[in-house]
Amino acid sequence: MESYIGKIKEISERLLNDGTVECVVGFRKGTVALTNEPCMITKASDVQDLVWDENCRLNLANYLTGRKEKIAVIAKGCDSRNIVNHIIENKISREQLVIIGVPCKGMVDKNNPEVLQANCATCLHRNPVIYDELCADLVEEQKEVDRYEDVRKIEAMETQDKWAFFEDLLTGCTRCYACKNACPLCYCPTCFVDESQPQWIGKGTDPIDIRTYHFLRAYHCAGRCTDCGACEAACPQNIKMRHFTKKLEKDCNELYGWEAGLTVDQRPPLDSFKVDDPDKFIM
Amino acid sequence: MKVIKIDKNIWAGGIDSLRSGYRLFGPVMQGDAHEYKELTSDETPDMAYTNTRLSPKSVVFPQSEPMFTYSLDENNPEHHILKDAPKDYSPRAVIGMRPCDAKALSLVRMNFDTEEYRDPFWMNSYDATTFVGLACDSPCETCFCTSAGCGPYHEEGFDVLLSDCGDAYEAKALTEKGEKLLAAAGWTAEGDASVFEPKKAEAEAKIVCKVESSNLRGKNSLDLYDAPFWKELSFACINCGTCTYACPTCWCFDIQDENKGTEGVRMRNWDSCMTSLFTLHGSGHNPRDQKHQRFRQRFMHKLKYFVDKYDKGLMCVGCGRCVQQCPANIDIRTICNKMNGYEAAS
Amino acid sequence: MKNLMEHMGVEPGRLQFSWISSAESTKFVDVVTKVTESVKALGPNTNYVKKSGAKG
Structure with missing residues (x-):
């Protein structure tokens, strides 16, 4: 994917020079191995700073929330799906954006550059779903990928084993909130964890509070999560919190035939009502 | 300063001797990284670590710490009175702490131990702790301690500083507390103080990353x-x-x-x-x-x-x-x- | 919600949903009885209860 950068710079420079956009949101070279830093370029002369490789893990839709200017944004498949979410949820308008699409071949694992990041290995939407410019030819989408093998494994467990699995999963969580802050879906002015009237959740490191945080955070992403993996990529403790969101993604897929962020023309399932919505859970 | 040589074959035995007099904390592998934790009776600190993900500040400053308990039950004659939460300030020791982390606690102390106010929770824990350092002979590539007023053999904040010399540690006792701990572990063999200077110079030379802060x-x-x-x-x-x-x-x-x-x-x-x-x-x-x-x-x-x-x-x-x-x-x-x-x- | 709660190890039956109109008094009684019975059968909640911090 390093070969994309020439074209990315060329497009960015053109858009800045002709005044189509005021800034470009992309990545610049990181100061430590296997990391790049999200950046905003405002001068055409600075486009040389832009980079693109397998370490552009963070989701750049997260940097668009509520911005007012005209922006060009470099978007891989998942970023583009979160841009769609943002447009549906009025966090940015389509007219403000020039989307420079990146046909993505997957990010590498931040701890092991030999393998793809877990969500990328089972990704079905490597190509951007919405774009104005492309920096390369579209790539072939992965086929016959089993997206939910890990979810089914947990579903097959006994209740106590499930409890223990998640207890173990969350060991080490310091509630730094990198997962929610790296997530483009988490933009509430005041997060439920910070509410004090009423206070929904204790603020310490009690395992129950940690679990409640993760569980509720995930639930707020139901039907919206694109499995971009920014949460896991951001976690300094390497916690695999996608075990929560993937269950919701699987349920949304099975119950509503829904994949988040594919089209701006349809409201997400938990945001709309249909008479044939499944209601088996209501007694 | 007294220097003691600790043969590695008596290391684990010494640690065991310490358990009766100290709550021991040290680096152990937790999941995919080293973290400081209180050692169980069958755990020894893993001295082969480079650095822990979280610093050992939690030994004296836990992430969540009960300070007081109280009752809102008005039938209870002591309702609405804050009482000290139960605490264990018996002697504890951190084994294998890095010099940067010990210096950090000295800096943090400036905040918790002032003329106007002394934070009892932090200070009681700090005073109860004997800090046994492990000098860094192979720093990480992100380390820049030498340009932050610290270094791989920096002694500030330690009671004992260990240097790994292959089949033995050379242990420099820096305070009385440190000497007491070495004696309690049964480590008494006379060591060689001259190893520290050359090893220090060698370790400092390995830290290539610098920051500028003089202005x-x-x-x-x-x-x-x-x-x-x-x-x-x-x-x-x-x-x-x-x-x-x-x-x-x-x-x-x-x-x-x-x-x-x-x-x-x-x-x-x-x-x-x-x-x-x-x-x-x-x-x-x-x-x-x-x-x-x-x-x-x-x-x-x-x-x-x-x-x-x-x-x-x-x-x-x-x-x-x-x-x-x-x-x-x-x-x-x-x-x-x-x-x-x-x-x-x- | 229910699915994810159960996925992370909360016993099936501990969380229940219903929709009852203010006019459906018999349904209300019926649902409350059923929920009470099923929760009693599960016994006290041991998993999703805070153990440290405030001691009750």
């Missing part, structure tokens, strides 16, 4: 505060607490009451200046409601306000944890250099 003291705080680079530098920051929680010198906490029925505990939890809640006033006003303001606060505190207030150098020991762990690659080295080199337009 910070002389800068005008308001010039730095108003510098034009904060928005740009903070663009990538996601305002999580990764840096503050990993940082050995971050000391901020938040006080919370947790009730269950009529019984409650007053806790303190680590807090982070990266969150907007940190400065939210009761009125609803927030003096730091923008990302770049919070970002600026963190670096100005560590690299300028602290420097000015105490004249003891940076409030950073160069451990590199924030650099390694930041999800968005915010790098304190870059920011320190930028601040150090900044000249305000006159």
Whole structure:
């Protein structure tokens, strides 16, 4: 994917020079191995700073929330799906954006550059779903990928084993909130964890509070999560919190035939009502 | 200073001898990284670690710490009276701590042990602890301790400093507390004090990463505060607490009451200046409601306000944890250099 | 919600949903009875209960 950068710079420079956009949101070279830093370029002369490789893990839709200017944004498949979410949820308008699409071949694992990041290995939407410019030819989408093998494994467990699995999963969580802050879906002015009237959740490191945080955070992403993996990529403790969101993604897929962020023309399932919505859970 | 040689074949035995007199803390593999924790009776500290993900500040300053208990039950004659939460301040020892982390505790002490106020929880824990250091012979590539007033053989804050000499440790007793611990472990063989200087020089030479901070003291705080680079530098920051929680010198906490029925505990939890809640006033006003303001606060505190207030150098020991762990690659080295080199337009 | 709660190890039956109109008094009684019975059968909640912090 390093070969994309020439074209990315060329497009960015053109858009800045002709005044189509005021800034470009992309990545610049990181100061430590296997990391790049999200950046905003405002001068055409600075486009040389832009980079693109397998370490552009963070989701750049997260940097668009509520911005007012005209922006060009470099978007891989998942970023583009979160841009769609943002447009549906009025966090940015389509007219403000020039989307420079990146046909993505997957990010590498931040701890092991030999393998793809877990969500990328089972990704079905490597190509951007919405774009104005492309920096390369579209790539072939992965086929016959089993997206939910890990979810089914947990579903097959006994209740106590499930409890223990998640207890173990969350060991080490310091509630730094990198997962929610790296997530483009988490933009509430005041997060439920910070509410004090009423206070929904204790603020310490009690395992129950940690679990409640993760569980509720995930639930707020139901039907919206694109499995971009920014949460896991951001976690300094390497916690695999996608075990929560993937269950919701699987349920949304099975119950509503829904994949988040594919089209701006349809409201997400938990945001709309249909008479044939499944209601088996209501007694 | 007394130097004791500890053959590695008597190391584990010595650790066992310490268990009766001390609660032991040390680095152990937890999941996929080393962390400090209280050792169980069958655990020994894993001295082969490079650095832990979180600093050992939690040994004296736990992330969640009960301070008081109280009752809201008005039938209880002692209702609404805060009582000390049960505490264990019996002697404890941290085995195998890195010099940067020990220096960090000395810096944090300036905040918790002042003429006006002495934080009893932090100080009681600190005073109860014997700090046994392990000098760094193979630093990480993000370490910049030598330009942050510290170093791989820095002794500040330690009671004992160990240097790994292959099949033995040379242990330098730096305080009485340290001598007491060495004796309690049964380590008495006379050591060789001359190994420290050459090993120190060798280790320091391995730390190639430097930051420039010499100009910070002389800068005008308001010039730095108003510098034009904060928005740009903070663009990538996601305002999580990764840096503050990993940082050995971050000391901020938040006080919370947790009730269950009529019984409650007053806790303190680590807090982070990266969150907007940190400065939210009761009125609803927030003096730091923008990302770049919070970002600026963190670096100005560590690299300028602290420097000015105490004249003891940076409030950073160069451990590199924030650099390694930041999800968005915010790098304190870059920011320190930028601040150090900044000249305000006159 | 229910699915994810159960996925992370909360016993099936501990969380229940119903929709009852204010006019459906018999349904209300019926549902409350059923919920009470099923929760009693599960016994006290041991998993999703805070153990440290405030001691009740």
